[in-house]
Amino acid sequence: MNFLDQIWLIPLFPLLGAALMLLFGKKLDPQPQSDVAAAPGVEPIDEHGHDHDQGHGHSHDHGHSHDHDHGHSHAHDHDHGHDHGHGHHHHSPWKFLVSLICPGMVLLSFIFSAGAVWQLSQLPVRVHQVIQFTWLAGLPFHMANGQLATFTADWGFLLDPLSSVMILVVTGIGFLIHVYSIGYMAHDNGYYRFFGYLNLFVFFMLMLVLANNYILLFVGWEGVGLCSYLLIGFYFHKKSAGDAGKKAFIVNRVGDAGFVLGMLLMLSLLGTVRFTDVNAVLRSGHYAPEVAGFGVLSAISLLMFFGATGKSAQVPLYVWLPDAMEGPTPVSALIHAATMVTAGVYMVARSAALFQLTPHTSSVVAAVGAFTAILAASIALVQNDIKRVLAYSTVSQLGYMFLALGVGAYWVAIFHLFTHAFFKALLFLGSGSVIHAMSGEQDMRYMGALKNKIPVTHWTMFVGSVAIAGIPGLAGFFSKDEILWQAYSSPQGSQLLWFIGLATAAMTAFYMWRLMNLTFYGKSRVSKEVESHIHESPVSMTGPLTVLALGSVLAGWLGVPKLWTFFGENWRSFESWLAPAFSSAAAEAAKEGAHDASTEWILMGLSVAIAIIGITVARYFYHHKPEIPHELEGKLKPLHGLLYNKWYVDEIYDFLFVNGLCKGGGLLLGSFDRNVVDGGVNGAGWVTRFTARVSMWWDTWIIDGAVRFGSFFVKMLSYPVCILQTGRVQAYAFFILVGAMAFLGYYVAR
Amino acid sequence: MHPVTTVHYLVLSAALLLIGTVGVLTRRNIVIILMSIELILNAVNINLVAFSHALGPDHVQGQVFAIFVITDAVAEAAVGLGILIALFRNKETVLADEIDLLKW
Secondary structure, three states, X not given: OOOHHHOOHHHHHHHHHHHHHHHHHHHHOOOOHHHHHHXXXXXXXXXXXXXXXXXXXXXXXXXXXXXXXXXXXXHHXXXXXXXXXXXXXXXXXXXXXXXXXXXXHHHXXXXXXXXXXXXXXXXOOOOEEEEEEEEEEEEEEEOOOOOEEEEEEEEEEEEOHHHHHXXXXXXXXXXXXXXXXXXXXOOOOOHHHHHHHHHHHHHHHHHHHHEOEHHHXXXXXXXXXXXXXXXXXXXXXXXXXXXXXXXXXXXXHHHHHXXXXXXXXXXXXXXXXXXXXXXXXXXXXXXXXXXXXXXXXXXXXXHHHHHHHHHOOOOOOOOHXXXXXXXXXXXXXXXXXXXXXXXXXXXXXXXXXXXXXXXXXXXXXXXXXXXXXXXXHHHHOOOOEHHHHHHHHHHHHHHHXXXXXXXXXXXXXXXXXXXXXXXXXXXXXXXXXXXXXXXXOOEHHHOOOOOOOOHHHHHHHHHHHHHHHOOOOOHHHHHHHHHHHHHHHOOOOOHHHHHHHHHHHHHXXXXXXXXXXXXXXXXXXXXXXXXXXXXXXXXXXXXXXXXXXXXXHHHHHHOOOOOOOOOOHHHHHHHHHHHHHHOOHHHHHOOOOOOOHHHHHHHHHHHHHHHHHHHHHHHHHHHHOOHHHHHHHHHOHHHHHHHHOHHHHHHHHXXXXXXXXXXXXXXXXXXXXXXXXXXXXXXXXXXXXXHHHHHHHHHHHHHHHHHHHHHHHHHHHHHHHHHHOOOOHHHHHHHHHHHHHHHHHHHHHO | OOOOXXXXXXXXXXXXXXXXXXXXXXXXEHHHHHHHHHHHHHHHHHHHHHHHHHHOOOOOHHHHHXXXXXXXXXXXXXXXXXXXXXXXXXXXXXXXXXXXXXXX
């Protein structure tokens, strides 16, 4: 079977699943109406949040004063335990069908993707384009240089090394998370809806990474945004969830505006949006790198990067991602950690040819990435909500990826994207498993000593934490170390960027082990009722965790450092696989100079050492001497407050944009409305009335006058004749006689 | 004694026509107007019969025609009186000059 020509099928499988679910799902999985009314929070997390809503007036932050004794609905907890006894499928056989179709569709996509990628690797030139049809056809327009071009976009798919990595990540991790969701969402009312959205998401994500032009990519880009919105607001009866969904949607639209402008500017400059054409033009040498000044290409790349900051949660548009944790945990893992948020990274990597020509934008990318990495990591240090720590960790790791993109190490960014997908999905799913075990508790202050109660979750999360902390041998080390090395050694890199990266790595190790210690080790701070329900998750959840843990160990071995000469070229296949996607004259020119190996060894040693220090400090703080963090918190109150409140960025945005711009703008628009718009409308009304008056006068006197005069004239003419018509029969008879006599007389006289 | 010739008939007929015409034009009562119309018709009949007689026994068309006219007169009288009665019911008058509905 030729998978390569069938790549258009890859996105269609999940679309079919989504269509089935969203059209017929309600019939397959009837919703028990009474259930909805009685227990609005059937899903564990939701129940937690819901109680808060009613009890305390929920703030958008989970780490507030927590009245633990009545934080849970006990009645439901019993149900919860009960259901476990029966296994995970609801009693309806149709629900089983849902859990068969949706993950099955993604598995099919994965099989087709794997087949296609295998066949691609056999080709001499590893680019395969399938164009189904011309989707947007032909408005002619003048390009910036006056040439005539047509505005066209294909419905076409491009499989090259870059997109093949992406489709494998999306379908592979996506499949695991689908399987996990079978267990995690088993008690949920919106089962079919959840899977429908999830499949729809996979469809759009695959469209995004398989598109062969920017406009089709943008379709997927907006589609995943929509699915993200739908899934963040999955528990829409919770106000905080609805708000988080809206926030994500609106913040993303701000970025999208930049993306669209960049796309249009590119269209105006190059006359095409197809990746292969754009890259060919940009690499032809026709455009020189804009080293000296900030030109059109720099503007295009900066606008596109602005779009990426929205989707990939970078400063200044990262604020939606932590709030997105209102969605179910599998969604956090799939969309808000492993796949969708990497779309920006993918897009920038896809535009590598453009960014290679625009060093100014690239340095902006690197700076924004580094700043985001350290900002988010610093916030993650003090958060108490387990998912929130991971959310900021995601923002921070995405910052790493942009740092790598900014210094021109595109393959490293994709490599980190690849390894990060494994361990961050693992950590999120693990946290979901913890939350599941804790009957919906997300606050790490009320966890502890879970190690032996949920061993599989613990060990898999342990692997994930080691991986993200950067301990040699696991996935995170390889990609993160490569980023740090590139930040240091690349011509666009600098020691400052490297140092920020290193500091972020230390923080990463610290907050991950803070999380592990608070959750799994130390003394139990779990309340009694919750404790009695703690249970390991079902196989459908621990299975994916185990597979992802394996991935977190092994994924990094595709990109072993060049320094480790003991390993052959085969251990560095990731770089050579991606090389054709990023190589160009400009990149060749900027090739790193020879650095001496000892520097690299020292830097590597430093990054490992700092990871170990971070882990040790966290272990010391939260395991051996749990009172230290409290003392520190007391001593450094302003700093802690600053971090705990996330640098008050949300508040600043609220003040500047929500209140300042939107409401101030509202006032401005109000007066504009009253004076200019209403004035215009009223003026137009006056003019209309005046002309109506003129027209009425003309009608009355000229048109009607003419008609009336005509009738009057005829009437006057008829008057003498009317006198003859008396109505008296005898008069008529007399006229007849006179007439007859006249005729007779005429004949006689003649 | 002079024999009665066609001229005598014609004189009688002319006299009747004159009387009838004056009656139609001058009398106000519709009943009398109808009677005057009968006089006119009979003047015509006398003419027809007189000419028929003058042309000899082979020519009876005039007499046949006179019978038609009589029939016609009957029908006309019936319709005329019917209209008169209907008119009287609505207008309570039989005077022709008081009925001037046929006006513009």
